[in-house]
Amino acid sequence: MLSAWFPTSVSTYGGQIDYVINLIFYVTAFWFVLVTAVLLFFVIRYRRRAGVPAAFVQGETGREVAWILVPAFLVLVCDLGIDAAGGRAWEAVKGPPPPAALTVQVMGSQFVWKFTYPGPDGRFGAGNDLKEDSLHVPLGQVVRLELQSEDVIHDFFVPDMRLKQDVIPGRTITAWFQATKPGTYEIACSQLCGPAHFDMRGELVVQTESEYQAWLKQERAAASAKTAASALPDRAQKG
């Protein structure tokens, strides 16, 4: 019933998160319907009628208090079930990430996302990093994100991936995901970050391995052509 409202999950752990949300939905819906039904029943059944006095019940004896303590104990059992399911999924999603095939640095600032890919040797800061405006990742690979902010707190949210993580200036926060379906997905900022917070949209493109490699090659070529081109007029001016 709920899943109709959710964007289809396209990450390996999305299903685990959806499972917990659904579990909580069914448990709480059960209690809500039950309690509301009892409330309604009492309100109708015990409405004031001439000649029918109220009973003097204080609920102080053990037997009487059991009427509320036993249901409360059943609530506790449900709570512990939810805790267990939630704890397991949390460990899988936010616990130590699996080894990553690709690491991308994500920089949030008012009001854009920027992405930095390592050079061909897989290392950052060697002068051949690739700067991008959208995030391209290969299908089925574990992608590690190093999230940073230049100014205020942002939040890196990809609804379809069930990935949401605050990004705090002064720290590097890692997050990860593994996409299960190719496509273009939206990245939203989900933490109020200033007047144009609503406009801080990014794009995530999941491609098959070969498409991704082709894109990477093309971008690297374009980047080096661009550096060459920007270097030229410089020299011309000086000359």
Place this chain on the structure above:
Amino acid sequence: MEAQAASALPAAPARHGAEAGFWRKYVFSTDHKVIAKQYLAIGLLMSVIGGFTAYLIRVELAWPGKPVMGWGSIAPGPYLGLVTMHGTIMVFFVAMPILLGAFGNFLIPLMIGAEDMAFPRINMLSVWTLVVASVLLLASFFVPGGAAAAGWTGYPPLSDVPSYTGGFWGLNLWLLALALEFSAFLMGGVNFITTAINLRTPGMTLWRMPLLVWLEITASALFLISVGPLVAGALMLLVDRIAGTGFYNPARGGDPLLWQHLFWFFGHPEVYVIALPGFGIMQEILPVFSRKPVFAYRTIVYSTIIAGFLSLVVWAHHMFISGMDPRLATPFSIMTILISIPFSIMVFAMIATLWRGSISFETPMLFTLGALSSFLVGGVTGIFLGSQTADIYLHDSYFVVAHFHYTLFPIVFFGGFAGIYFWYPKMFGRMLDERLGKIHFVLTFIFFNLTFIPLFFAGFAGAPRRIYYPFGYDFLKPLQPLHVLSTIGAVALLAGQLPFVVNFFLSMLRGQEAPDNPWHANTLEWTVASPPPHPNFPSPPTVVRGPYDYSLPGAAEDWVPQNRRLRTLAGA
């Protein structure tokens, strides 16, 4: 022994107040009943402004970027100012003044048989501190750069560095207003607790105190424990902004997460500071209109205290995805979900009070039942957000907005209205009109649900809150009908308050004169005239029984005031 304390303590200014002039009697009064009405006036006035901000926000969200009828276009910056001020006004300047300030002040001394608060002058100081805070807060709408626009939670560095929001004085005034508001309720809280502990009339043992008194002082204790760090935190934020310190600014070696810990260490108990007095009102009204004792009085008191303690150790559930160490999430999640136990005990007890009762449906009872049934939705949806895993997806979404409106609206407005309809006769000496009251209830109940149910679904679809213009995102476009529906509900909900406004003012002039005890209730405030004379009791009453002896076997009527001895039981 307590009676001596009651008469020896500061009754002097209150007694003289009876013959004082206009200013001392109505403006700078030390009478707790006048101060209660002042708090009520502040809360109701601020709720008009808070309601108007809600109107502007909702219309903007339904038709983004279009001019709002009665106002004009709203730019993104001012829109966030409205969102920030709406939250701040409703939580700190409506909920607290009405539920703590008005009902706590009016009822605690009357219910325990005292002449006034323990510290009447501090009581006056606290209400006037709140007036100054309100003026500062409202002034912030008119300063250059507009009102504070960093959300009611004011997370730094957004709130820390003026250039990030574009306004300077708005946020400074917001911080000053909050610090003053906190001070006002600190003084109020000390007063509540001292009064309830020291000024009880003979026979009013702790276990004979009405639940409202228990819940008001538990709320005050929570407030006293939790607010200190945030007052310090707010001042640190203020000096960051105006003196260039860097407590929260990473560029100067500070840590933004520090604020979140300080804010939520206060912010979560704050929910209970508001919720407990709301529950207290409901607990007083349910037995009266069921003609039955409160079910499990002692268990409710213990549950309240347990819930209070738990509320102090769950703050990080607001921070699951904040970047704090993920290993902290699971313990905080477990503690949070455990809060459902004391709260379900309280809710089950309220329902058990109805069992085998003789229930009638006057307006106070309707609002109480409305509060109970709506709060259930707020309670169960809290489990989603208390779960660290579900929160990954639902955090900062419209699900959160719907959830906290389903907890706070039932408590503050349904509960507050229930209290107003119930105690108005005692406060103003006249009855409110029942028919207008019932119309008010039906409109409020229907349109409250229409306003907030759609937002749960927007949240399930992933819609983040505080989004001024959603059409930039493909995944938000199909959700727009939900916003239109919610806005229709909100506008009708606001219009539905008109019967109350008419009733409130008209009844003050033309309402039927209220007898001492119109609802046939047991607690001490109903044993004195409506409105109560000054000082409250001709002589300190002697309490001989608990507050909820309704339908007591052997009694002539189905109510027995707390100070009345029964002939049949006199020997026992």
